[in-house]
Amino acid sequence: MQRLAGRSAFITGSGAGIGRGIARALAREGASVAIVDVDETRARQTAAEIDAAGAGRALPIACDVADRGAVFDAMQRFVSHTGRLDVLVNNAAYFHYAPLVDMPEAIVQKMIAVGLLGALWSTQAATPPLIAAGGGSIINLSSVAVSFSIRNAAVYTSIKGALDALTRQQAVELAAHGIRVNAIAPGPVETPGAGSVIDAQGWQARRARTPLQRLASVDEVGAAVAYLVSDDAASISGVTLKIDGGITIVGP
Ligand SMILES: NC(=O)c1ccc[n+]([C@@H]2O[C@H](COP(=O)([O-])OP(=O)(O)OC[C@H]3O[C@@H](n4cnc5c(N)ncnc54)[C@H](O)[C@@H]3O)[C@@H](O)[C@H]2O)c1
Numbered sequence: 001m002q003r004l005a006g007r008s009a010f011i012t013g014s015g016a017g018i019g020r021g022i023a024r025a026l027a028r029e030g031a032s033v034a035i036v037d038v039d040e041t042r043a044r045q046t047a048a049e050i051d052a053a054g055a056g057r058a059l060p061i062a063c064d065v066a067d068r069g070a071v072f073d074a075m076q077r078f079v080s081h082t083g084r085l086d087v088l089v090n091n092a093a094y095f096h097y098a099p100l101v102d103m104p105e106a107i108v109q110k111m112i113a114v115g116l117l118g119a120l121w122s123t124q125a126a127t128p129p130l131i132a133a134g135g136g137s138i139i140n141l142s143s144v145a146v147s148f149s150i151r152n153a154a155v156y157t158s159i160k161g162a163l164d165a166l167t168r169q170q171a172v173e174l175a176a177h178g179i180r181v182n183a184i185a186p187g188p189v190e191t192p193g194a195g196s197v198i199d200a201q202g203w204q205a206r207r208a209r210t211p212l213q214r215l216a217s218v219d220e221v222g223a224a225v226a227y228l229v230s231d232d233a234a235s236i237s238g239v240t241l242k243i244d245g246g247i248t249i250v251g252p
Contacts, residue, residue, distance in 0.1 A: 011036060012118060086229075087139070138174075139228060147248045185244070187248070216244070
C-alpha cells in the first residue's frame with residue numbers, strides 16, 4: 001500500500017543529490033511532489049524522471065530558497081496546484097569547505113542564506129497550509145557533521161547545528177497543530193554537492209571508517225524520509241535520525 005497517497009510534499013533542492021532521492025521515494029509512496037531547485041534544468045529533469053516512472057506526480061519549480069518572496073510564491077503555486085500541503089523537506093544547501101579564517105564573506109553569507117534562512121523562509125511559507133491540512137510533517141536535513149569536528153567545515157556545521165535546534169523548537173511550537181518536525185542526519189553520501197568538497201581519497205577514508213563499510217545512497221535517505229513523514233511515524237517528533245552506517249559511534 002502507498003503510504004502517502006493523496007498527500008503533497010514540497011522538497012527544496014530536489015533537482016539533484018539527496019533531495020532527488022527523497023522526491024523519488026515520496027512519489028513512489030503516492031505523494032505529489034514539488035521539485036524545487038534554483039537550477040531549473042535539474043528541476044525539470046527530476047520531475048520528468050518521476051513522471052516517466054509513473055511514480056506519482058511531480059511539479060518542477062525554479063526557486064532560490066534564499067529569496068523569501070520567491071519561496072512564498074513557489075509555495076502558493078504548488079498549493080494551488082495540489083490543493084493542499086502535507087510535507088515540507090528543507091534540503092537545499094550550498095557547500096564550501098575552508099578554514100573559517102579564510103572564508104570570504106560572500107560565501108559565508110550564501111551558505112547561511114541557502115542552508116539556514118532558506119529553511120526558515122520555507123517553514124514560514126509552509127506552516128499556514130500545513131495547519132489548513134489539519135497537520136503534517138517537516139523534515140530538516142542536518143548532518144552527522146554536527147557530531148564531529150570536521151576539518152574546514154565550521155560554517156557548514158554551524159548551519160546544521162542551527163537546523164537541529166530549529167527542529168526541536170518547531171517540534172514543540174507546531175505540535176498543537178498536528179505538525180511533526182524531525183531531522184535527518186546522513187553520513188557521507190556521494191552527491192554532486194558533497195563531491196565538490198570531498199575527493200576520491202576522502203570518500204575512501206569515510207567508507208573505511210564506517211562500521212558497515214558502505215555509504216548510504218540517496219535512495220536510502222529517501223526511504224527514511226518516507227517513513228518519518230508517513231503515519232507509521234505518527235508519534236515521532238523532535239528527533240534527529242542518523243543514517244550513517246554507524247560512523248558516529250566509533251570510539252577512539
Ligand atoms: N551529501 C552528503 O554527504 C550529505 C551529508 C549530510 C547532509 N547532507 C545534506 O543533505 C542536503 C542535500 O545535500 P546534497 O549532497 O544532495 O547536495 P547537492 O549539492 O548534491 O544537491 C543540492 C541541490 O540543491 C540545489 N540548490 C542549491 N542552492 C539552492 C537554492 N538557493 N535554492 C534552491 N535549490 C538550491 C542544487 O541545485 C542541487 O540540485 C544538504 O542539506 C546537505 O547539507 C548531505
